[in-house]
Amino acid sequence: MKLFVDVGNTAMKWRYCDGATVHQGGCRHEREWSRVVDVMLAGAGRSPEEIWIASVAGPEADTVIASCLASRAGCQPRFYYSCESDFGVQSCYPEPRKLGVDRWVAMIEGFQRYGASIIIDCGSALTIDAVDGRGVFLGGYIVPGLGMLRGALLRDTSDVHIEPGTAQLQLGQSTGECVHNGLLRMSVAFVTEVVVELRQVLDDTSKVLVTGGDAPELIGSFAFEFEHAPDLVLDGLERVAARQQ
Known part of the structure; x- marks a missing residue:
């Protein structure tokens, strides 16, 4: 099972993919990362084997989120960040x-x-x-x-x-x-x-x-x-x- 997480400025959305089965959820996070991670993992049924995160919450928050997920899910998440080019898209920044x-x-x-x-x-x-x-x-x-x-x-x-x-x-x-x-x-x-x-x-x-x-x-x-x-x-x-x- 794979977990994909979108951490925004005020809310967190997530998607579990287990073969053809997809389950999604989300909530406001109020930057209470431990609580939100517990809510997110509670609906999974079992721990994900892979976790991918796109986050705009900042480096300190990303560190806390990663630690919470690693300790509770037993899986080290991988963060994807913006880059110069990927999948045919070229950044102008x-x-x-x-x-x-x-x-x-x-x-x-x-x-x-x-x-x-x-x-x-x-x-x-x-x-x-x-x-x-x-x-x-x-x-x-x-x-x-x-x-x-x-x-x-x-x-x-x-x-x-x-x-x-x-x-x-x-x-x-x-x-x-x-x-x-x-x-x-x-x-x-x-x-x-x-x-x-x-x-x-x-x-x-x-x-x-x-x-x-x-x-x-x-x-x-x-x-x-x-x-x-x-x-x-x-x-x-x-x-x-x-x-x-």
């Missing part, structure tokens, strides 16, 4: 290792599936990355995600109180609606403008792949064609790990 590995493996998976592609990751941060038909990573954008934007608004405006709600692309009729709808419109407008711009650089049939935990909140308002790929990072990690067999 002067220091490739500094590119978030979640973005990197998502681009690898997108390029391997469709060639030229635009990857939109709606996570803690909202990122957009573009890969051309030759596999060249052209660059990207990083802005705050919906949760981060709401948090900043709540932190810096003492009189704004936001109740949970469903956002729509229309004028709000309460403070909460104004906030939810305004942040949605701002995020959708930004994404749409970038996609339109990139389709003038790339082929206009280039695939747009949308992933990340906030994707369900955004995709209903997208007016362009896209594919919702919630497991794109895990798919990419599994692809790069398979080469090592």
Whole structure:
């Protein structure tokens, strides 16, 4: 059995592969690595023989996660990090290792599936990355995600109180609606403008792949064609790990 783990800024997702059987899970980690590792391993049934990790949590966190997994699962995990080129994708970063590995493996998976592609990751941060038909990573954008934007608004405006709600692309009729709808419109407008711009650089049939935990909140308002790929990072990690067999 193999275990693939995507460690993000706020959440951890994982996938167990045992032959044709696949089991997935995930939760917010709050950087409580020991607790989250216990939760992850509890659903496995037995210890994995192989563990692969794509992490943006930082070196110190990676060390703790590796130690927790090694002691509990009896298997030393292997970390995959961004590099100059892999699977036909060429990084444009002067220091490739500094590119978030979640973005990197998502681009690898997108390029391997469709060639030229635009990857939109709606996570803690909202990122957009573009890969051309030759596999060249052209660059990207990083802005705050919906949760981060709401948090900043709540932190810096003492009189704004936001109740949970469903956002729509229309004028709000309460403070909460104004906030939810305004942040949605701002995020959708930004994404749409970038996609339109990139389709003038790339082929206009280039695939747009949308992933990340906030994707369900955004995709209903997208007016362009896209594919919702919630497991794109895990798919990419599994692809790069398979080469090592």
